Amino acid sequence: MSKVVDNANQAVAQIKDGMTLMLGGFGLCGIPENSIQALVKLGVKNLTCISNNAGVDDFGIGLMLQTKQVKKMISSYVGENAEFERQLLSGELEVDLIPQGTLAERIRATGAGIPAFYTPAGFGTEVQQGKETRMFNGKNYILESAFNSDYALVKAWKGDTDGNLVFKGTARNFNPMMAMAGKITIAEVEELLEPGELNPNFIHVPGIFVNTIFKGTNYEKRIEQRTVTTK
Amino acid sequence: MSKVVDNANQAVAQIKDGMTLMLGGFGLCGIPENSIQALVKLGVKNLTCISNNAGVDDFGIGLMLQTKQVKKMISSYVGENAEFERQLLSGELEVDLIPQGTLAERIRATGAGIPAFYTPAGFGTEVQQGKETRMFNGKNYILESAFNSDYALVKAWKGDTDGNLVFKGTARNFNPMMAMAGKITIAEVEELLEPGELNPNFIHVPGIFVNTIFKGTNYEKRIEQRTVTTK
Amino acid sequence: MALDKFQIAQRIAKELKDGYYVNLGIGIPTLIANYIPEGVNVTLQSENGLLGMGPFPYEEEVDADLINAGKQTVTTLDGSSIFDSAMSFAMIRSGRIDLTVLGAMEIAQNGDIANWKIPGKMVKGMGGAMDLVASAENIIVAMRHTNKHGKSKLLKECTLPLTGTACIKRVVTDLGYFEIKENAFHLLERAPGVNIEDIQKATEGTLVAEGDIPEMQI
Amino acid sequence: MALDKFQIAQRIAKELKDGYYVNLGIGIPTLIANYIPEGVNVTLQSENGLLGMGPFPYEEEVDADLINAGKQTVTTLDGSSIFDSAMSFAMIRSGRIDLTVLGAMEIAQNGDIANWKIPGKMVKGMGGAMDLVASAENIIVAMRHTNKHGKSKLLKECTLPLTGTACIKRVVTDLGYFEIKENAFHLLERAPGVNIEDIQKATEGTLVAEGDIPEMQI
Numbered sequence: 001m002s003k004v005v006d007n008a009n010q011a012v013a014q015i016k017d018g019m020t021l022m023l024g025g026f027g028l029c030g031i032p033e034n035s036i037q038a039l040v041k042l043g044v045k046n047l048t049c050i051s052n053n054a055g056v057d058d059f060g061i062g063l064m065l066q067t068k069q070v071k072k073m074i075s076s077y078v079g080e081n082a083e084f085e086r087q088l089l090s091g092e093l094e095v096d097l098i099p100q101g102t103l104a105e106r107i108r109a110t111g112a113g114i115p116a117f118y119t120p121a122g123f124g125t126e127v128q129q130g131k132e133t134r135m136f137n138g139k140n141y142i143l144e145s146a147f148n149s150d151y152a153l154v155k156a157w158k159g160d161t162d163g164n165l166v167f168k169g170t171a172r173n174f175n176p177m178m179a180m181a182g183k184i185t186i187a188e189v190e191e192l193l194e195p196g197e198l199n200p201n202f203i204h205v206p207g208i209f210v211n212t213i214f215k216g217t218n219y220e221k222r223i224e225q226r227t228v229t230t231k
Numbered sequence: 232m233s234k235v236v237d238n239a240n241q242a243v244a245q246i247k248d249g250m251t252l253m254l255g256g257f258g259l260c261g262i263p264e265n266s267i268q269a270l271v272k273l274g275v276k277n278l279t280c281i282s283n284n285a286g287v288d289d290f291g292i293g294l295m296l297q298t299k300q301v302k303k304m305i306s307s308y309v310g311e312n313a314e315f316e317r318q319l320l321s322g323e324l325e326v327d328l329i330p331q332g333t334l335a336e337r338i339r340a341t342g343a344g345i346p347a348f349y350t351p352a353g354f355g356t357e358v359q360q361g362k363e364t365r366m367f368n369g370k371n372y373i374l375e376s377a378f379n380s381d382y383a384l385v386k387a388w389k390g391d392t393d394g395n396l397v398f399k400g401t402a403r404n405f406n407p408m409m410a411m412a413g414k415i416t417i418a419e420v421e422e423l424l425e426p427g428e429l430n431p432n433f434i435h436v437p438g439i440f441v442n443t444i445f446k447g448t449n450y451e452k453r454i455e456q457r458t459v460t461t462k
Numbered sequence: 463m464a465l466d467k468f469q470i471a472q473r474i475a476k477e478l479k480d481g482y483y484v485n486l487g488i489g490i491p492t493l494i495a496n497y498i499p500e501g502v503n504v505t506l507q508s509e510n511g512l513l514g515m516g517p518f519p520y521e522e523e524v525d526a527d528l529i530n531a532g533k534q535t536v537t538t539l540d541g542s543s544i545f546d547s548a549m550s551f552a553m554i555r556s557g558r559i560d561l562t563v564l565g566a567m568e569i570a571q572n573g574d575i576a577n578w579k580i581p582g583k584m585v586k587g588m589g590g591a592m593d594l595v596a597s598a599e600n601i602i603v604a605m606r607h608t609n610k611h612g613k614s615k616l617l618k619e620c621t622l623p624l625t626g627t628a629c630i631k632r633v634v635t636d637l638g639y640f641e642i643k644e645n646a647f648h649l650l651e652r653a654p655g656v657n658i659e660d661i662q663k664a665t666e667g668t669l670v671a672e673g674d675i676p677e678m679q680i
Numbered sequence: 681m682a683l684d685k686f687q688i689a690q691r692i693a694k695e696l697k698d699g700y701y702v703n704l705g706i707g708i709p710t711l712i713a714n715y716i717p718e719g720v721n722v723t724l725q726s727e728n729g730l731l732g733m734g735p736f737p738y739e740e741e742v743d744a745d746l747i748n749a750g751k752q753t754v755t756t757l758d759g760s761s762i763f764d765s766a767m768s769f770a771m772i773r774s775g776r777i778d779l780t781v782l783g784a785m786e787i788a789q790n791g792d793i794a795n796w797k798i799p800g801k802m803v804k805g806m807g808g809a810m811d812l813v814a815s816a817e818n819i820i821v822a823m824r825h826t827n828k829h830g831k832s833k834l835l836k837e838c839t840l841p842l843t844g845t846a847c848i849k850r851v852v853t854d855l856g857y858f859e860i861k862e863n864a865f866h867l868l869e870r871a872p873g874v875n876i877e878d879i880q881k882a883t884e885g886t887l888v889a890e891g892d893i894p895e896m897q898i
Binding site for chain 3: 358
C-alpha cells in the first residue's frame with residue numbers, strides 16, 4: 001500500500017473532466033507546479049478550481065486557463081492575469097470570489113468534518129447575498145459551508161513516504177488545510193524522505209490526509225514582486 | 232512591553248473569583264502544573280474550569296477541587312478522582328460533559344473568532360438536548376458554540392519571550408487551541424528562550440496569542456498508567 | 463465454546479487491511495494490536511494526538527509527555543506524527559479513520575450504541591466516543607454478548623443513554639460475529655462450538671441466521 | 681498644504697503603541713512601517729501566514745518561499761512565526777490584531793467602507809479585506825480625501841459595493857484626521873495650512889468641527 005508514485009503524471013492520472021480541485025499556494029508561492037503541468041498535459045476539462053489566486057498569464061493556474069481547462073474559479077483575489085480577465089468578461093469563465101479568511105476556514109471545515117460555521121466576514125455586503133445570517137453576542141455573522149472537493153493538489157517542502165508533510169516559509173499558506181480537505185490528496189514535495197526522518201513533533205500535515213505523494217522536479221518558484229533592500 | 236514574569240504567582244495574580252479558566256492537558260499530561268499550584272495559593276473561588284479532565288485526587292485540577300475552588304467543570308472525561316465524585320454527588324460541583332472532539336473544536340472556535348459551528352457528535356443523544364440540529368448532505372448535525380473564557384493556562388515545552396510556543400509529544404493536546412482561546416493567555420514553559428532561538432517554521436502557537444509567559448519549575452509530570460515493555 | 467477477550471480481539475484483527483488507519487478503544491479493542499496479521503501494515507491513531515502509536519516503552523524510554531488516550535505510556539514509530547486535539551478530531555470527523563473498534567454496554571438492532579453512562583452511577587464522561595461513532599463509516603463493536611447479570615446486550619432498543627444513533631454495522635461478541643442491517647442482527651459466524659440456539663437465547667434483539675452459518679476461524 | 685502619502689503614513693505611525701500587533705494593507709499603509717516611532721516595538725502581521733514581518737531581503741537573501749500578502753519578497757525577524765492561512769485569519773477574527781490600517785475608495789459617515797469593487801470594471805477580489813474589517817476593533821483608513829475626479833471619498837453613504845458595514849472609526853486623509861461617530865466625520869486635526877472650509881468643501885458627508893481644531897504634528 002505505497003502512497004508513492006514516480007511523477008506528477010501518474011499522480012493526477014485519475015482526475016476526470018468536471019471535477020472540483022483544490023490547489024495550494026498564495027500567489028505563485030507554494031503552488032503545486034508539477035501537478036499543474038501534469039493537468040495541462042492530461043487535458044482534463046471543465047474543472048472547478050478552488051485556489052486563493054489564479055496564477056499569472058504564463059504560470060500557475062494561468063497555464064490551465066490558457067488551455068481553457070477551467071470552468072470555474074473559487075478564489076479571493078484574481079488580479080494578475082489578463083487571460084483570466086478576458087475569459088471572465090467574455091463569459092467563458094465563472095468566478096466565485098470569497099473573502100480570504102472565509103475561504104481558508106471553509107477549506108479547513110471541509111477537512112475537519114464541519115459542514116457549516118458562522119463568520120463575520122462580508123456581513124452587509126454582497127458576499128452575504130442568499131446566505132443565512134445570525135447575531136451572536138450582538139454581532140452579525142454569516143453561515144458559510146464546507147466545500148465538496150474531489151482532489152486536493154498541494155506542494156510541500158519535505159514529505160515522507162507515509163505522507164507526512166512539512167512546509168517552508170509562507171509557501172505553507174493554504175496547503176495544509178487543502179491537504180486535509182481533498183477526498184483524494186496528492187502532495188508533491190521537494191524532498192521525499194523515509195518514515196522516521198521527520199521529527200513527529202514538527203509535522204504540519206499528518207500522513208493520514210495524504211493519499212499520493214511524489215518528488216517534484218525542476219521547481220521554478222517564480223517571484224511576482226522581487227523587492228530587495230540595497231546595501 | 233515584556234510578556235515575561237518571574238513565576239506562576241505573578242502570572243495568575245489578576246485572576247478573580249467567578250472567572251472561567253481553560254486549563255491545558257490530557258489526563259495529567261501537559262497540564263500547567265505551576266499555574267495550578269499558584270491558583271491554589273491565590274485561593275480564588277467559584278471558578279469554572281474548562282479542561283478535558285479534572286486531574287486526580289492529589290494532582291492537577293484535583294488540587295483545586297480539594298480546596299473547593301471549582302464551581303463547575305466542563306470536561307469530556309472525569310473518571311479518576313474520588314473527591315470529584317463526592318462533590319458531584321453532593322451537589323457542590325456542577326459538571327458539563329462534552330464530547331472530546333466537540334470540546335476541542337469549541338475551544339478552537341473560540342480562538343478562531345467562529346461563534347458557532349455544526350458537528351455530528353452527540354446527535355440523537357442527551358448531548359443534543361436543548362440544541363439546534365440540522366441536516367447537511369443527508370447527515371444530522373448539532374449546532375455548538377464557542378466558549379467565553381477569561382483566562383487560558385497552558386503548558387508548553389519551549390517558549391520565547393515573544394510568547395511563541397512549542398510542545399513536546401502528546402503534552403500538546405488541548406494546549407494550542409486553549410492558548411488561542413483565552414481572553415488572556417498565560418503560558419508556562421520548561422525552557423524560556425530569546426526570540427530567534429525557535430525556528431519560525433516550527434512554532435505551534437504564534438506569540439500573538441500569549442499575553443504572559445514564565446519559566447516553570449519543579450515539573451513532576453506524574454504518570455497515570457506507567458505501561459512498559461519488558462525485555 | 464464462547465470466545466475469551468483475546469479471541470474476540472483476534473477475530474476482529476482479521477478485518478484489518480493493509481494501509482488502514484485504525485482507532486482502537488480501551489479494553490478488548492486495545493488487544494487487537496497484538497494480533498495484526500502478517501504483511502498487513504496498519505497505523506494506530508490515539509485521539510489525544512498521536513498517529514502511528516508504537517508499543518509500550520522499555521522502562522528507560524518511559525516519557526510522561528507521550529501517552530495514549532488510555533493515559534498509558536507509549537512510544538512513537540518511524541512515520542509517527544503528533545498533533546493537537548482539534549486536528550485529531552478533524553481527522554476523525556472527516557472520515558479519515560478506516561476502522562474504529564470500541565466496546566459497548568448495549569447495541570440495538572437499528573445500530574444505536576450505548577457505552578458511556580449508567581443512570582444512578584457516577585458518570586465519568588463520554589471522552590471521544592460520541593465523536594468517533596458519529597463520524598466513522600466503519601465501526602466494529604467488541605463486547606461480551608451478555609452483561610454480568612446474564613442479560614443480553616444485543617437489544618431491540620437500547621435502555622441506557624445513547625452514545626450514538628444508527629451508527630454500528632458490525633459486532634463481535636464472545637458468541638459470534640454479527641452484521642446489523644434491516645433492523646436486525648444478522649449472524650455471520652458462530653464462535654467455535656456455539657450453536658444458533660445458544661446465540662438466539664442470549665440475544666434479545668431480532669436475530670437473523672440464514673443458511674449455513676460457518677464457525678469462526680481464529 | 682495637503683499631506684503627501686508619506687506624511688499620511690507618518691501621521692498614522694504616531695498611533696502605534698509599544699507591543700502592538702499590526703496589519704498594514706497594500707499602498708499607503710505599507711509605508712507606515714518606515715515611520716515607527718523610536719522606542720515603540722510593533723509586530724507586523726501578513727495575512728498570508730507571517731507574524732513578525734521583516735524588511736525586504738538583500739539580493740542574496742531573496743527567498744521565493746517567503747513573501748508578504750502583497751506578494752513581495754520579505755524576511756523574518758527574531759521571534760517571527762509562520763503559519764497556515766486558517767491560523768492567520770483565526771488571529772484576525774478573534775481580535776488579536778491591535779491595529780489594522782487599510783486603504784479605501786469610499787467611507788461613509790456611519791463607518792461603512794467600500795474598497796474592493798467598481799461596477800463595470802474587472803473585479804480582482806476582496807482578498808482578506810472583508811475578514812479584516814469585519815473582525816478588527818481598531819481600524820484606521822488611510823486614503824486621499826477625494827478621488828482622481830475630485831469627488832469626495834468621505835460620504836453620507838457609500839455608492840460602491842461595500843467591504844464592511846459600520847466598522848471604520850478613524851480616517852486619515854491628505855486633509856485631516858477624522859473620527860467617525862454619531863453618524864458624522866468629526867475633525868480631530870487639520871493638515872498643516874489646510875483650513876476647515878477647504879475640508880468642508882471636500883467632504884460630502886456630515887462634517888463636525890467643534891472648537892479649536894489643531895494642526896497635525898508630523
